Amino acid sequence: MKKKKGNSGTGKNVFREIGEIFRDGDVLTKLSFALLGVSNLFRRQVIKGLLYFTMELGFIFYMIMFGVTALSHLDNLGDQKQGMVFDEARGIYVKTQGQNSMLLLLAAVVGIFIIVVFAVIWFSNIRSAIRVQKLKEQGKHIPNFREDIRSYADAKLHKALLAVPFLGILMFNVLPLVFMILIAFTNFDKTHQPPGNLFTWVGLANFKTMLNAGSTIGRTFWPILIWTIVWAVFATFLNYILGMILAIMINRKETRFKRFWRTIFVMSIAVPQFVSLLVMRSMLQESGAVNVLLQELGLIDSSLPFLSSGLWAKVTVIIVNIWVGVPYTMLITTGILQNIPADLYEAARVDGANPYQMFVKITLPYMFFITTPYLITQFVGNINNFNVIFLLTGGGPNTLKFYQAGHTDLLVTWLYKLTVNSFDYSYAAVIGIIVFIISAVLSLITYRNTKSYKNEEDYQ
Secondary structure, eight states: OOOOOTTTTTTOHHHHHHHHHHHHHHHHHHHHTSSSHHHHHHHOHHHHHHHHHHHHHHHHHIIIIIIIHHHHHTSSOOOOOOOOEEETTTTEEEEEOOOOHHHHHHHHHHHHHHHHHHHHHHHHHHHHHHHHHHHHTTTOOOOHHHHHHHHHTTTTHHHHHHHHHHHHHHHIIIIIHHHHHHTTBBSSTTTOTTSSOOOOBBHHHHHHHHTTTTTTHHHHHHHHHHHHHHHHHHHHHHHHHHHHHHHHHHHHHTTOHHHHHHHHHHHHHHHHHHHHHHHHHHTTTTTSHHHHHHHEEEEEESOOTTTTTTHHHHHHHHHHHHHHHHHHHHHHHHHHHHHHHHHHHHHHHHOOOOOOHHHHIIHHHHHHHHHHHHHHHHHHHHTTHHHHHHHHTTTSBBOTTTSSSSSTHHHHHHHHHHTTTTTOHHHHHHHHHHHHHHHHHHHHHHHHTTTHHHHHHGGG
């Protein structure tokens, strides 16, 4: 069976397509490789050709005026520090303007992005050149600018709708992310603050320091990494299992006032999470309401260290997170439980299965299949769960064993402290990269080994 040929460039090597366009193109198409828009301009697509040519002129102007200079600073990130020199004419010291490594790096990153964007525009230009050439050769109608614009409200509507979100992601997500990644390979910290003191490239030195268990940073990183994983596992699966059990209990035929119970738990969600966490933080202090009540009831003689002991604080944040998160899981699993075919349970009862067996063999597999993407999202979210830790314990209790971190700090809260408290931006960037790698790898491996990915048709 002959394979259907797709559109130009679909499933095809880009460089091969460029070579084919140059090979099949006429003089105007070949000229479009150097002078953008020429093919369109001389084939009655004047406005489109002028737009391509104008963008090329703008790119050349940018590169001459700013781009070349910006890219030239990538090797050393500046060499002129801000300082004081003596002005003999005035008899005083005056400040000299120095370079700013951060701005130089940002300008270089912007320059690279502009080059990439222009490369995409250039590729679009030569595609348009060969397309309009073939239309002319075949004697077909060549659309004018107005017709091209109208096509973006019809056949190319998806491109028009995605253009603004794509640019937003590029400017506010991808560009800052690339900048942050590059910071991880510099010595940008409290002793290298531009423009007073410039920072430079240090290669993988920050990663070696972070992963070296013998360094102060390493002795902090590994315990926090282990606690972050432990926290994410408990915070995800305890909330999931307990929320599911709660939903099952409410959905039982024997349970009365189902709407009432659901309303009670939904009301807890209506209270902003940060308010609940701050209230719990106040109640769990050594002189807080919980300890006072337990002492009044005679259950304890001295205050329990809910937030002042490392182990107690870790257990406390897990329990409080259950209280905060279980209602969300209960609502999500309620809808799924109501869609499980009742025939499956009836058949299981006929075969003599007890409630535990039906839960393990029917409910759990069905729930895991449907909610695997939700679980992965929750797990990654808990790795980066800043609110619960920061608002409840502030990362404390503090310890002299760690650098700028406490017993309950996650990697993300430690990252925050490194940037705000000690200005160790390079180490914070390293942590950001490591968190991303952990989240991405665990998400991909977990999802690709689940039935949701392998056996999608089983529950259809």
